[in-house]
Amino acid sequence: MKRLKATITYDGYGFAGYQVQPNARTVQLELERVLTKMHKGSTVRVVASGRTDAGVHATGQVIHFDTDLQFPIDRWQRALNVQLPGDIRVLSVEEVSTDFHARYGTSGKVYRYKWGLGDVESPFKRHYVVYMPGTKPDIQRMREAAQTFLGTHDFTSFCSARTEVVDRVRTITRLDLLETEQDELHMVIEGDGFLYNMVRIIAGNLWEVGIGRREPGDIAQMLAAMDRKKAGKTAPAHGLYLESVFYNE
């Protein structure tokens, strides 16, 4: 028995999220279906670095699974891609130690959030980039507010009220706002871990600062309140991408 680590990308539009749930098409379901078929029907369980919500995309999600197939490691990527649907692609596969764990072993993640700045929503990007017609953000104000998130904070105000995790202290090591040549604004955020909805709530609040609905200085008060109701809206799912996952060692 050996353990394989795979980096995958998926278009979240056609999925009810990453994690298996009844009567829904999910990324995990498709991965396990293909792997179970390759293993002649014996169930293969896939562990991901974390779940992503319905509509959320990934360009660098990491998973692991165990296999006893005698299959050269350099054939795995192609074998999986031949059988997977086109909205999931395997980018790389490597053998790892059996104590590697895609979820518990993470040391950090990078997410990207994409807004469209054009006046008209592109029909090609409607499931991939968030347009807010009639609003123009002040990106300098957003950058000023973003500084407040850097470092170690209790993010209770910036996670779903349904979050069950008790320890809401997380460290943000990077939070950039980048204007792209495609007339988009990207928020790139890196941290040691993220709570449920945390990236989308941070994005939603930075946007509200950008359009003048809140002041850059409000962020510090929201963090201090440790109350989800003190922070603004959660940004839509379809602008969010899980971009990379880091592991110790």
Added chain:
Amino acid sequence: MKRLKATITYDGYGFAGYQVQPNARTVQLELERVLTKMHKGSTVRVVASGRTDAGVHATGQVIHFDTDLQFPIDRWQRALNVQLPGDIRVLSVEEVSTDFHARYGTSGKVYRYKWGLGDVESPFKRHYVVYMPGTKPDIQRMREAAQTFLGTHDFTSFCSARTEVVDRVRTITRLDLLETEQDELHMVIEGDGFLYNMVRIIAGNLWEVGIGRREPGDIAQMLAAMDRKKAGKTAPAHGLYLESVFYNE
């Protein structure tokens, strides 16, 4: 009664092409449905610069229609976009002379064809960029072959055998092959007019030259043959974009 010219963009994935046909969702159908509704049920006919096939996209298709609505010209774009489905967007609307004709008045068009050069098809581009896994084109060879198309030629070998148009002489004024930062190869072609499937057959043959299946010098022989069977494959529809349409005056 006044005539309006509109520039529109659409994601061809969800359409059975531009032109109305029985029991199919088409771009023209959606446009006429919205306009007819705006005109309280009296049918509005839309004329486009030309049809596009199922799966083909547009970033600058031009249409015209006539209206007697007393509606300020600067409200039209937004009024249409509010009612149209998200895979069609109106980019601009202007009033034109009643002798403007979106189809018969064209003096030239630009099309773009997109190939992906990465090893793995991006799940986000699978309906928008053509991937040919396992092949790497020699772009210099494609550029050499492309030169042969420039100028005025009879394109009988490079249009569908079902083409009913008798005069197959067209002039190509630009044919560039551009590598993009997104690891794509784009063919940009400009001419005074294009026959049915002409851009996709040119793209398909340039690709065959690129991967060594044909020689750059073969193009001249194909043109001279005036026989569709002497040229190679038609490239897939989903890589093609109608980018701009030009009019005299």
